[in-house]
Amino acid sequence: MFRKVALGSLALATMTAGPALAQDISIKLGVLNDRSGVYADLSGEGSVVAARMAVEDFGAADKGIKVEIVSADHQNKPDIASNIARQWYDADGVDAILDVPTSSAALAVAEITAQAGKVFLNSGAATTDLTGAQCQPTTIHWTYDTAALANGTGKAVTEAGGKKWFFLTADYAFGHALERDTTAVVTATGGEVVGQVNVPFPATDFSSFLLQAQGSGADVIGLANAGGDTVNAIKQASEFGITQAGQQLAALLMFVTDVHALGAETAQGLSLTEAFYWDQNDSTREWSARFEERQGAKPTMVQAGVYSSTMHYLRAVEAVGSSDSKEVVAKMKATEFDDPLFGKGYVRGDGRVIHDMFLFEVKKPADSTSEWDLYNQIAVISGEDAFLPMRDECDFTE
């Protein structure tokens, strides 16, 4: 296997060996995410490891590009994220900020990045506003967004016969955005929304809300929440026999770490949408095995997105022969990629990265051969279908 990796990187090196070999460029990348709170497992230190792996696999040192990686905890707070971003750009000479989960924090960093004339490679945040109303010429939104999740899970479940929806919505911006986008998809596919309840965030006990959903006569209970809330809701839905009674659960945002936390026993049969799963093909398996060796867990799609966006960024830096943000971003948008983790794709003018999304179903415990063997792939959703088209509200695009 080692030989294959070596060969692979050799091939990569020959393919991408561009105009300048002995260039001397220094780059500083800042991984800014949640290192201690609810998103620490799906981004956190794992994203730093992913960024480091990208630098190593790219062979930056051999190409005369010196890359330094720094990281910080934004605690999911926009004000803290803004302060760190300013400090990094103004005082520490950071060229690009990576990851940044939590939509509100990501939007703040996007604005500061544009003001500073640097590059923002977002992987962790969900809001479509990053490439919509609040888009910036320096933002690249790599992994997923609420529209892609809705187009995956929302559409597939409605088409499969789940016509009547009831939403349990986390009562803050993200939950409402996810509900709004999914509602649009559900009604466009011929379904209807029979009710919803705003659940205070974060919540421990969902039984009361689940009972309301049960009484609504809906076919599908859409969980417009994330992390511990989703885990709690699913655990209790299984306890209250909701799925056994014929209603279906749709987790609108769920990461492989959440499914792992639930266990296949409780999560089985659940459908969800992700941009990446470790067990998709040889190259995802190979990369994920190396990741697991260093981090002790399988990578999430957010961490995979940090790896791939860093890789695409470094290739652009190499090609233009400088770290100039404008040129690098223009190069990234002009170059289609064939990524080992995300397949073929491209960066659209508004900064939205278009790649395939995947609809998965959680395996039955009997079919799961290991702790992380959790998904069956149900469908591939092409990038054009998954993500929203370019919108007029994003005004810097020509």
Next chain:
Amino acid sequence: MGQLLLGLINGSFYAVLSLGLAVIFGLLNIINFSHGAQYMMGAFVAWMLLNYLGIGYWPALVLAPLIVGATGIVLEKVALSRLYKLDHLYGLLLTFGIALIIQGLFRNYYGISGLPYQIPEALSGGQNLGFMFLPNYRAWIVVASVVVCFSTWFMIEKTRLGAYLRAATENPALVGAFGINVPRMITLTYGFGVALAAFAGVLAAPIYAVNPNMGADLIIVVFAVVVIGGMGSIMGAIVTGYGLGLIEGLTRVFYPEGSAVVIFVIMAIVLLIKPEGLFGRAA
């Protein structure tokens, strides 16, 4: 009707947790901020017993409180016992710091997403009551918590041991003069309060996400319960625990957005009208 029952079930958690807090405050005068972390430890120890030693839910229900209670005893011996002469604030700060350390450690080793824990075989499934589907496990929670709450109340208010304890808080020197080992009694009391938290943690493991923050999310509400009931009042903690569970359950139906704050609104009102709490004695 179904919603009322659910409120009662949530109230069971509040009752057991606030009972532990009330016992510790009533007898030690320590505001135990690490209570949430100890509740979390209860759930994690249950998980560890299952995954490392193959010990199931039922033994864990006894073992986990014992183990976590023992860590509480060590904590009391090593640190808390040095603070009794000082202001309440020091105990609060110390236990708060310890809570952060414990949560940090668990986060470091087990991550934030949590761990799976299944409902025991004997209690899976449920009963159809006509107006709602009641999972057997929830029914068990109510029964278990009522039994624990009542026995604790009985022990402290009605037995000789409880009388010693109460006397020791009134006048430790005098009780000591009768030949009763007051420091040891206080240590055991703290261990018992902590064990109650761990017991609630084991009860919660099959139905709530088992993660390092599970206690931090709950503890603030539980403190409000204790304040409403009257700091240190055993009966107050139990009754307000169940009562507030019911009120919260109703709010979830009629105004779900407000269900996270309703308990704090009640706390504010109670503090304005009766600052010593519903069941507290005026200081």
